[in-house]
Amino acid sequence: MADIATHDIDHATDNATDHATGHGHHSSTGLSNNKLAMWLFLGSECLLFGGLISTYMLYRGRVQNGPHPSQIYDIPFTSVSSFVLLMSSLTMVLAVSSAQRKDDTKTNLWLLITALLGATFIGGQVYEFTAFYREGLGFTTSLFGSSFYSLTGFHGVHVSIGVIMLLSLMGIIKKGKITGDKAEVVELIGLYWHFVDIVWIIIFTLVYLIPS
Amino acid sequence: MSTNELTLTPSQSPSLVNNKLSLSPSQALGAVRRPVNTNGWRAWLFTVDHKKIGIMYGVVAFTFFIVGGVEALLIRLQLALPDGRILSADKYNQMFTMHGTTMIFLFAMPTAAAFANYFLPLQIGARDVAFPRLNALSFWLFIAGGLILNASWFLGGAADGGWFMYAPNSGPVFSPSNGVDFWILGLQIAGIASLIGSINLIVTVLNMRAPGMTLMKMPVFTWMILVVQFLLVFSLPVITVALVLLMFQRSYGATFFDVSQGADPLLWQHLFWIFGHPEVYVLILPGFGIISEVLPTFSRKPLFGYPFVVFSGASIGLVGFGVWAHHMFASGLGPVSVAVFSMATMAIAIPTGVKIFNWILTMWGGKIWYSAAMKFAIGLVVLFTIGGLSGVTHAVAPSDTQQTDTYYIVAHFHYVLFGGMVFGLFSGFYYWWPKVFGKLLNEKLGSWNFWLMVIGMNLTFGPMHILGLQGQPRRMYIWTEARAGEGFFNFGFWNLVSSIGSFVLAVGVLFFIINVIKTSRNPERAPLDPWDARTLEWLTTSPPKVHNFDRVPVVHHLDEFFHRKYEEDEANHSMKSIAIGEDLIRAEEDAADADIHLPGPSYWPLLLAIGVAVLGLGVVYGTPIMVVGALVVLFASFGWVLEPSVPEAIDFDSPSHDGHTKEIAPLG
Amino acid sequence: MTTVTETHEDAHEHGMSDAGYVKIAIILALITGLEVSTYYVDFGPLFMPSLIIMMVVKFVMVVSYFMHLKFDSKIFSFLFYVGLGLALFVYITALATFKFFIA
Ligand code: HEM
Ligand SMILES: [Cu+2]
Numbered sequence: 001m002a003d004i005a006t007h008d009i010d011h012a013t014d015n016a017t018d019h020a021t022g023h024g025h026h027s028s029t030g031l032s033n034n035k036l037a038m039w040l041f042l043g044s045e046c047l048l049f050g051g052l053i054s055t056y057m058l059y060r061g062r063v064q065n066g067p068h069p070s071q072i073y074d075i076p077f078t079s080v081s082s083f084v085l086l087m088s089s090l091t092m093v094l095a096v097s098s099a100q101r102k103d104d105t106k107t108n109l110w111l112l113i114t115a116l117l118g119a120t121f122i123g124g125q126v127y128e129f130t131a132f133y134r135e136g137l138g139f140t141t142s143l144f145g146s147s148f149y150s151l152t153g154f155h156g157v158h159v160s161i162g163v164i165m166l167l168s169l170m171g172i173i174k175k176g177k178i179t180g181d182k183a184e185v186v187e188l189i190g191l192y193w194h195f196v197d198i199v200w201i202i203i204f205t206l207v208y209l210i211p212s
Numbered sequence: 213m214s215t216n217e218l219t220l221t222p223s224q225s226p227s228l229v230n231n232k233l234s235l236s237p238s239q240a241l242g243a244v245r246r247p248v249n250t251n252g253w254r255a256w257l258f259t260v261d262h263k264k265i266g267i268m269y270g271v272v273a274f275t276f277f278i279v280g281g282v283e284a285l286l287i288r289l290q291l292a293l294p295d296g297r298i299l300s301a302d303k304y305n306q307m308f309t310m311h312g313t314t315m316i317f318l319f320a321m322p323t324a325a326a327f328a329n330y331f332l333p334l335q336i337g338a339r340d341v342a343f344p345r346l347n348a349l350s351f352w353l354f355i356a357g358g359l360i361l362n363a364s365w366f367l368g369g370a371a372d373g374g375w376f377m378y379a380p381n382s383g384p385v386f387s388p389s390n391g392v393d394f395w396i397l398g399l400q401i402a403g404i405a406s407l408i409g410s411i412n413l414i415v416t417v418l419n420m421r422a423p424g425m426t427l428m429k430m431p432v433f434t435w436m437i438l439v440v441q442f443l444l445v446f447s448l449p450v451i452t453v454a455l456v457l458l459m460f461q462r463s464y465g466a467t468f469f470d471v472s473q474g475a476d477p478l479l480w481q482h483l484f485w486i487f488g489h490p491e492v493y494v495l496i497l498p499g500f501g502i503i504s505e506v507l508p509t510f511s512r513k514p515l516f517g518y519p520f521v522v523f524s525g526a527s528i529g530l531v532g533f534g535v536w537a538h539h540m541f542a543s544g545l546g547p548v549s550v551a552v553f554s555m556a557t558m559a560i561a562i563p564t565g566v567k568i569f570n571w572i573l574t575m576w577g578g579k580i581w582y583s584a585a586m587k588f589a590i591g592l593v594v595l596f597t598i599g600g601l602s603g604v605t606h607a608v609a610p611s612d613t614q615q616t617d618t619y620y621i622v623a624h625f626h627y628v629l630f631g632g633m634v635f636g637l638f639s640g641f642y643y644w645w646p647k648v649f650g651k652l653l654n655e656k657l658g659s660w661n662f663w664l665m666v667i668g669m670n671l672t673f674g675p676m677h678i679l680g681l682q683g684q685p686r687r688m689y690i691w692t693e694a695r696a697g698e699g700f701f702n703f704g705f706w707n708l709v710s711s712i713g714s715f716v717l718a719v720g721v722l723f724f725i726i727n728v729i730k731t732s733r734n735p736e737r738a739p740l741d742p743w744d745a746r747t748l749e750w751l752t753t754s755p756p757k758v759h760n761f762d763r764v765p766v767v768h769h770l771d772e773f774f775h776r777k778y779e780e781d782e783a784n785h786s787m788k789s790i791a792i793g794e795d796l797i798r799a800e801e802d803a804a805d806a807d808i809h810l811p812g813p814s815y816w817p818l819l820l821a822i823g824v825a826v827l828g829l830g831v832v833y834g835t836p837i838m839v840v841g842a843l844v845v846l847f848a849s850f851g852w853v854l855e856p857s858v859p860e861a862i863d864f865d866s867p868s869h870d871g872h873t874k875e876i877a878p879l880g
Numbered sequence: 881m882t883t884v885t886e887t888h889e890d891a892h893e894h895g896m897s898d899a900g901y902v903k904i905a906i907i908l909a910l911i912t913g914l915e916v917s918t919y920y921v922d923f924g925p926l927f928m929p930s931l932i933i934m935m936v937v938k939f940v941m942v943v944s945y946f947m948h949l950k951f952d953s954k955i956f957s958f959l960f961y962v963g964l965g966l967a968l969f970v971y972i973t974a975l976a977t978f979k980f981f982i983a
Binding site: 031043047057076191201 | 898901904905908909915916928931932934938939942943945946953955956959960962963964966970971974975980
């Protein structure tokens, strides 16, 4: 298995011999079912967020009531919370690498920090939403309002689910109740977490930095 | 299906118990200690067996076929004569909306899911799908979606905006009843079900193939299902977005489709059809896959040009993502967009044509056996071609402008959907019935079934071409004598023919039901290889044992089963028989694997699906209900993740003798 | 798959050390700093293109390194990038029909 990358799907014949000799892969590609499923899911999520982002792009300038984007966006504030989320990707990947080294203490520590950074980001979003609301941008105020809150809210829900998964994972690891391969579970949740982060990378640029 | 099979040690087939009576004590205990004692109804509710799930999909989908069919008959009754009084305008709107929605999302897709669930693992030599619990979850979510959709009939009226539910017409102003809310919820949940199912099946195909089963040795049915799952994975999220936007508008006051706020009415149309066009291939490709198995088997020839059939299927899938706006030619897209999408649409006719030629050449010169399955398959080729040709006339934008929203469109898509897809599914019913239930459907009744359906279908939908070209609008709840026109092409005559045809069609379907009942009463067992078939699903008993194969087959050929039965005769270049299917299957039994792991049943898929349904209903009935649903979802998710993946020794694994057991976690 | 542990060692071999991850994170942070600076400094005609390029670079870096796509099986890349590619194609096309890109 030295070179997974070239272990392509048509090499099932290798498996034939493996099975015959009684040791070897349990899957035709040699890859994990769970990881394949996660990547497919993320591929699918691209089209989900793509739709929400496009809706926002189409509607961001359509303001008949209430504030215009440029009047309420607080770029310095959002920059900080974007940075927080970006750094949570680092701590997540460190958790994955600790898990692969079977270092439970460090894994849990990095998971905790990641969850805290995620929670901070969510806190920032709650603050931002409240501030915008006070400045007159409600969910129903304008096309801009509806599409802004839907897009960032969907993203926020994804982050929140991520935080819940991280915390649950920590609990499960502590109790030793994990089913399946621990490092892989951490890695799967990591993939989800990074995905949520890259979606924000796009949102930060397209929604906040580029004015309509 | 004998349900108590599951409680036997998996490696012991019932027929072998006599030979090998020795159950080891731990094996026997394992069976007792299982978390769920699966007998009777529980064997179905908590099952994760792909075959049981497949059968349940089939039964439920067929029930919805009857529901959608009755709705169709009511529509045709209303339009049979001038000034119909069967349905009010309002009820008529609900009727065609629910007819279209039911047929597509609750009949066509789940029936394809039934076949895919049952046969895809068998065709690739696997013992189950990659994620058995997710498979069960998909099924229960689909049930939840279907029930919510149809519950609207009793809770204030069904949705009435047409199956594509164009906004702003479907917004709160023009569609004030809850029907559309239920429609959104039902589709959203059924969509999640399909999404999970598609991920599951793709991973199954990628990872669970038997040794030697390379991608280009997979049966065409499996290939077409694979393409369909890719279409679903990448198109469902788009309709999810559309549904979410509409739900936010209807339930929480968002402005997405509020034109007075400057909204663009084309936004919904784009989102819907970016999903909707791939969806039509989701509907037709399983039928193509089925007849690509049936035509070679009953022509006693290999499929002509296997790689072409596979690649044209895949390219139909890919190009299918680039043609959606042909549904919007009349919406004022602008000339450039119309020209681009018109060309792309015509291009897609090419791979479709390739397939039709391959099928015809498969039959060419073959010793054709006109069984019921074969008749339906040939029916598909002919009727789909007619529907495909009228489809090309829509691709030409100027002519489409004349046809949009007339009965000509209704004629077209029923030729492809009924003549294409439904005939494919019926072909599959006749072909695989003996595999699933161990009994052959009656061929004579099958013949009646087929001919009545062909005649009924052409009588019903053929005249709709004329009606449409004469200008009868689609979704029109009434027509009057005064405006029916005169002469041969008057509305009156052709509407009546169409309505009579729909009842002929219904009688045809009734023959199928009679056939099923009669067959189930008939004690006679089918032979194990009744059609002299070609693919792996026949290399096991009928019905297959819980673990599918006594020994995981090692594959060397496309059409592996056929190649185990026949060998090329060097002398005269013909195939000569070297073995009989029946004997091959017995030989597999004798060489059965010693220790086979199968997934244990689980409560969580069902509970999770219930939670999701309650959560959804909260959108209509208020936040407290939503909270309850969310709690159930959370609880079930934890139960799911914490469920020991190995209830004693029962876990899924492809067989390996190194004692290394893969665990189902955390998704599966 | 049995060889889960093997895979991971494997990914590790070809993958990165923790120090490597930190390095990537620093680069990402620097790019983000640059992005934010466009808010304060006028980049003229370079404004849009540079923001888009930086966004893409960050995206690809996270996907390739933090998500391991660069070191993992090509099948994973295929599944993800097909989704991403289709998303770009359908949504850019749809926005184009709204004349979104014609200022
Ligand atoms: C039992 C045989 C069937 C009959 C007699 C029938 C009849 C009809 C009729 C008359 C309409 C037009 C209603 C109107 O525009 O006013 C219609 C619409 C439709 N049918 Fe069928 N149909 C049948 C089967 C099917 C099947 C099998 C499918 C798909 C799998 C299907 C899908 C649709 C769809 C999508 C619409 C459009 C609904 C809308 O306008 O929103 N039908 N059908
Ligand atoms: Cu289309």
